Amino acid sequence: MHTATQVHPVSRWVIFILALGAGFSVAALYYAQPLLPLMGADLHLSIEGMGLVPTLTQAGYALGILFLLPLGDRHDRRTLILLKSAALALFLLGCSLTGSLHSLLMVSLLMGMAATMAQDIVPAAAILAPEGKQGKTVGTVMTGLLLGILLSRTVSGVVGDAFGWRVMYQLAAASIAMIGVLLWAVLPRFAAHTTLSYPALMRSMEHLWRRYPALRRAALAQGFLSVAFSAFWSTLAVMLLERFHLGSAVAGGYGIAGAAGALAAPLAGGLADKLGAGKVTQLGAVLVTVSFAMMFLMPALGVQGQLILIALSAIGFDLGLQSSLVAHQNLVYSLEPQARGRLNALLFTVIFIGMALGSALGSQLYTLAGWTGVVALATACGGIAFLIRLSESARVNRVELQSR
Structure with a gap:
């Protein structure tokens, strides 16, 4: 073999x-x-x-x-x-x-x-x-x-x-x-x-987190995008029921919009190979932010228009989120190929924290400020992710200039 x-x-x-x-x-x-x-x-x-x-x-x-x-x-x-x-x-x-x-x-x-x-x-x-x-x-x-x-x-x-x-x-x-x-x-x-023992392997994850600023920024940016994603999906069914009297089957139907994001993942990977993963993460974060911000236009539309806008937003932010995830994984795996398992564990631990926070914050904000509160949270998190990616790009450019 x-x-x-x-x-x-x-x-x-x-x-x-x-x-x-x-x-x-x-x-x-x-x-x-x-x-x-x-x-x-x-x-x-x-x-x-x-x-x-x-x-x-x-x-x-x-x-x-x-x-x-x-x-x-x-x-x-x-x-x-x-x-x-x-x-x-x-x-x-x-x-x-x-x-x-x-x-x-x-x-x-x-x-x-x-x-x-x-x-x-x-x-x-x-x-x-x-x-x-x-x-x-x-x-x-x-x-x-x-x-x-x-x-x-x-x-x-x-x-x-x-x-x-x-x-x-x-x-x-x-x-x-x-x-x-x-x-x-x-x-x-x-x-x-590696030949590290299991306890040493777990301890080494802390060293990896400290050693690579690129890992920290990748995990935090994807974590914020996960907050936005989770806040939306954890409150959508309640909003559709309260505002439009639509059942969970319709909320599940919106999930099919996620197929656009899923099917775009190889395209995002190919783009990352050509343009660099950093550029794709920025584009992904912009797409997430713009897609959520579009939902601020809902009050100006009729019922049909609002439901179509939610579907378009779901397609857009899912495409942005998945593109960013594939590019972030690409970026993180290239930091230290011998530590891919641990790097992946660190990236996804932060993503899961983001998912959990998104569910909790989304529900709270929906109770306090309605759907507009959820949209504001998701848009802000997309914007923060974009700023993190911009700061990483600036840091890489500084390092390159210093090494010349």
Whole structure:
């Protein structure tokens, strides 16, 4: 078996399987959302109990990112992906067999941790990418990941209605088992980049955070964009119901606008290869800011116009957010190729903090200032992200001038 440190062409088939793996594994985080009423009726759960299921799954994912992703620098990534896919398939199957809230919550937490195989697949794609094509390759795999997020709720809603929630989890387990076998078959072995012990590996993350100002600015800029994104999506359904008397199906329909962002990810990666990742992050932040600011025009429009404007804004800011994410990952991976796992963990930890803050702040602001408050928060966060990217560009220019 050859190793990923050797120079060899990586086929489109391998990149396609990586994209598929990222999509199917991250989808495990979102299957539950449309199935909660069915789970609640079957297991006699309260609304609070149902709400804990996606919360525990997301918490498991956040813990997995922080504590499991750094292992990618210490061990063969191919082995880690196989182990996580086996664990995720077992936990999904276990979820379909649960009979109580406690076992459901425990399995949800573990499922979230195992679903971080999606974040092992993205650095693997960066390592396998041909010279000069890293951005495009990472972008293609991110498209799979983003489509997994986008389509998982739709698929689970349809399957749950037709066959019940347990069948959905059994099908999900089968899909992950299949993907795990495919990935094991097509991936090369990956050389370990460090011999640090696990505690030393975790401590080294603090040193990486301090050593690279570019990492801090990338994480903070993407973190602010995540606040904007999360504030919008966590309050949209409530706003549509209160203002337009539209149900959650319509709010879910707006999620399809996110497909534009998902499908644009490879384009953003290709642009990052040509123009430089820094430029693409600035363009992404501008697009997010302008897209949210457009919603200040809503009071001047009729009902139809307002609903169309929200859809256009969703397409615009999702495209900006995903372009910026792909470019930031590109930027961060290039800082220290031997530490990609830890760099990815740091980037996504800050992104998840942003997501959590966005949900909390968005709900608070919606209560205090209505939809205008949410739009103001999202626009301000997009603007802050742009300023962070500008300051990073100025810092890089200063360093280049000094080195001449």
